[in-house]
Amino acid sequence: MAWVTPRAQTVYELLPLNNWKTEAERPLVLQFTDGRLACLTEAGVVNYCRTKFSLDTTKGNTIRCAMFGEVRLAVPFFTPWRVVMAGEQAGDLLTNNDLILNLNDPTEISDASWIKPGKVIREVTLTTQGAKACIDFASKHHLQYVEFDAGWYGPENDEKSGALAVNVDPARSPGPLSLQEAIDYGKQKGIGTILYVNQKALSRQLDTILPLYQSWGVKGVKFGFVHVGSQENTRWLHEAVRKAARHRLMVDIHDEYRPTGYSRTYPNLMTQEGIRGDEESPDNHQVLITIFTRMIAGAGDQTNCYFAPRVAKMGSHVSQMAKAICIYSPWQFLYWYDRPQGSPIGKGGAGATASVIKEIPDLSFYDALPTVWDDTKVIEGAIGEYATIARRKGNDWFVGSLTNQERSLALSLDFLDKRRKYEAVIYTDNASLPSETKVQIRKLKVKSATVLKERIKKMNGLAMIIRAI
Numbered sequence: 001m002a003w004v005t006p007r008a009q010t011v012y013e014l015l016p017l018n019n020w021k022t023e024a025e026r027p028l029v030l031q032f033t034d035g036r037l038a039c040l041t042e043a044g045v046v047n048y049c050r051t052k053f054s055l056d057t058t059k060g061n062t063i064r065c066a067m068f069g070e071v072r073l074a075v076p077f078f079t080p081w082r083v084v085m086a087g088e089q090a091g092d093l094l095t096n097n098d099l100i101l102n103l104n105d106p107t108e109i110s111d112a113s114w115i116k117p118g119k120v121i122r123e124v125t126l127t128t129q130g131a132k133a134c135i136d137f138a139s140k141h142h143l144q145y146v147e148f149d150a151g152w153y154g155p156e157n158d159e160k161s162g163a164l165a166v167n168v169d170p171a172r173s174p175g176p177l178s179l180q181e182a183i184d185y186g187k188q189k190g191i192g193t194i195l196y197v198n199q200k201a202l203s204r205q206l207d208t209i210l211p212l213y214q215s216w217g218v219k220g221v222k223f224g225f226v227h228v229g230s231q232e233n234t235r236w237l238h239e240a241v242r243k244a245a246r247h248r249l250m251v252d253i254h255d256e257y258r259p260t261g262y263s264r265t266y267p268n269l270m271t272q273e274g275i276r277g278d279e280e281s282p283d284n285h286q287v288l289i290t291i292f293t294r295m296i297a298g299a300g301d302q303t304n305c306y307f308a309p310r311v312a313k314m315g316s317h318v319s320q321m322a323k324a325i326c327i328y329s330p331w332q333f334l335y336w337y338d339r340p341q342g343s344p345i346g347k348g349g350a351g352a353t354a355s356v357i358k359e360i361p362d363l364s365f366y367d368a369l370p371t372v373w374d375d376t377k378v379i380e381g382a383i384g385e386y387a388t389i390a391r392r393k394g395n396d397w398f399v400g401s402l403t404n405q406e407r408s409l410a411l412s413l414d415f416l417d418k419r420r421k422y423e424a425v426i427y428t429d430n431a432s433l434p435s436e437t438k439v440q441i442r443k444l445k446v447k448s449a450t451v452l453k454e455r456i457k458k459m460n461g462l463a464m465i466i467r468a469i
Contacts, residue, residue, distance in 0.1 A: 002063075003029045003293050003383060008256045008274040011282075012289040014384070017061045023052040026258065027296040028063070029093065029383065037383075039085040039093050039296055043103035045260040046238045047073070048080050049231045068229040080260065090292040091378035097296045104261040114248045115268050116219075117330035117371045118144025120194060121340070124354055126152050126173035130343040131182035137340035137357065139189040142367045145331070146186060147194035147222060152177060156198035156224065163201040163209055183217050192219035194252070199225050206240055210247040220250035220270070220331075228256045238262055241269045252301060252331055259298035270331040275300040278336055284315040284459045285384050285404045291326050292383045302327045306366075307355040307437075308337035315402070316429045317437040319461030321365050325400030326389045332371040362439050365427055368465055369398065377415050390415055397422075399464040406458045413466070416448040420468045427463040428454065445469075 005012045006022035014031070027041035040063065042051055049068040056062040065082070081103045087093045109115070123134045123146050134146045151169035154161030161167070168175040183193045195218055197209065202223060213221065221244060227233040237257065244251050245268045258274035275294050276282045282290070294300060304324050305311065311320055324332060339354040357363075370393040381387040388401040388411060397416065401409055416422060423445055430440040446452070446466065454462055 001031045003031070003289055005276075005293075008258050008294075009276050009280060011276065012286060012293065012384075017055060017063065020055050023054045023066045025052055026050075027293060028053050029090075029293045029296070031383070035089070037087050037090055037093060039083070041083045041085070041100065041260075041296065043081040043083055043100045043261045044078075044105075045080040045234060046104075046262060046265075047231065047235045049234060050229045051080070051082075069231065071231045085296070090381045090383050093296055094292055094381075095376070095378050097298065100259075100261040100296070100298060101264040102261075104264040106264065107267060108242075108265055109245055109267060112267055115250060115270075116144065116192075117270065118192075118332075119366070119369065119371060120145040120147050120331055120333045121335055122147050122149050122333060123343075124149050124339065125344050126168050126177050127175060127344055128178045128182060130339065131177065131179075132185055133340045133342035135182070135186045135189050135191045136342070138191045141363060143191070143334070145192045145194050145219065146182075147196060147333070148177075148179070148182075149196045150198065150224060152179065152195070153197075153201070156196075157200065159200055161198075161201060163195075163197045163205055164212060180216060187217060193217070194220040194222055194250075196222045196224055199223065199227055202226075202240065203236075206243065210243055210249060213249060214247040218249065220252065222252040222254060223257075224254050226253055226255055226257050238266075241266050244268060250331070254301065258294070261298060263298060271299040271301045271329040273301045273303075275302060275327075277301065277303040278305045278310070278314065279303050281310045281314055283313065284319055284402050284461070287315075287319075287323060287327075288381075288387055288402055288404055289384045291387050291389075291402075292381060295328065299329045300327055301329050301331065301333055303333050303336040305336040306334070306338060306362075307357055309355070310337070314459075316460045317362065317439050318427050318429045318463055319402050319459065321362075321427055321463035322400030322402045322461035324366070324369055325391060325398050325463065326387055326402060328373075328376075330372050332369070334366055358436070360435070360437065361441055362427070362437055364425075364441075365463060365465065368396075379411070379415075395420070395468040397464075397466040399462070399466065401454075401456065401462040403456045403458070403460060407456055409452070409454045409456055409462065411452040411454070413446055413450045413452065414448050416446070416450075416466065417468070418448045420447075422446050422466045423469050424452075425465045425467075426452075429457065429460045431457075
């Protein structure tokens with residue numbers, strides 16, 4: 001059987017090797033009858049076309065590489081790596097996904113001091129008032145960046161829209177937006193600025209955009225609706241990442257792009273979408289497939305939201321917390337469909353529907369959340385069913401557990417330092433609480449010998465911060 005999805009952001013299905021209607025996206029995880037797993041994928045796809053997988057209908061249980069199109073290279077040349085991974089259980093593949101990075105060239109950036117991970121809030125009202133509200137919120141709640149989303153330079157799908165000056169799309173916002181004022185205000189508060197630019201403007205203006213944004217004091221660019229698949233598009237994207245590095249700009253690539261490890265060579269490529277994130281409202285079942293399939297490829301921009309109504313159909317508020325631990329991304333976008341207090345309602349799009357972030361105790365989790373880690377342990381997992389992942393930053397551990405069906409969790413904390421004592425802040429779902437989010441927060445003294453027992457209900461989760469005391 002194989003966990004198959006035809007495109008980077010579509011639903012996964014578990015299918016036998018005789019029933020695919022389309023090509024399968026990479027990484028492709030195979031599940032054998034004895035419970036063991038394998039993964040087929042590629043690495044180092046920099047100046048080449050994308051390769052998915054298809055069935056050879058003339059031979060039973062035979063999978064073929066399906067190249068997007070022709071490739072033209074001068075000789076001599078190196079092709080991308082074709083990768084086969086195998087493990088006893090799903091966690092083995094995820095734990096060893098650094099193989100994909102290591103099949104790429106070492107870093108070409110000699111001074112990487114300007115490359116800084118962090119948490120990001122999206123500014124959707126495209127107003128100076130909304131920008132300052134986001135910056136104030138980010139400063140108060142230990143986020144590092146504000147990203148100005150589509151529409152700040154005009155209708156993003158209009159070929160006439162140029163990303164060289166502010167020209168707010170009237171269909172999205174009445175404005176006004178003084179972008180330079182917002183960038184400077186963010187600098188005063190220690191908050192960096194990221195700007196969204198659609199492929200249409202990137203294709204025409206990239207070489208002008210990058211030095212201009214550097215002069216404005218911008219820290220990064222989010223590429224939107226990128227073209228992927230062909231050798232030409234693949235080459236263009238990675239050249240764009242290299243050019244961004246020359247201007248000390250970090251990059252997030254959205255939409256169908258899936259990584260093959262280029263962040264090792266150019267670590268200013270912070271993250272990418274290529275994932276069925278919260279914009280698509282995936283339930284816990286789909287997320288639990290994503291963790292053990294898509295995440296083998298590398299960082300994924302999940303567009304995590306918290307107060308938006310869709311949280312109820314995806315899972316629970318605590319499962320949103322757990323996702324932010326389990327889904328790795330050096331730039332972690334939080335509160336995706338939410339806006340801070342003091343931010344006006346936009347005229348259209350996300351700005352008109354974004355829910356307001358409430359100052360409630362739940363925010364303490366996201367306030368403390370790191371986005372890069374010193375150690376990771378995939379404690380348990382079954383694809384589509386459950387996962388528990390622990391990650392360490394310094395002396396503190398963050399644990400996320402997700403489930404599809406109701407289950408009992410018996411979590412050994414034997415990964416903790418035996419010489420230390422700890423306090424755990426535990427976030428669980430409790431439907432009997434009167435609060436809007438139904439999140440229960442409790443504190444517990446723990447040590448490495450502790451076995452934490454919790455009953456997690458269907459489509460719920462558990463999140464935990466364990467601090468040394």
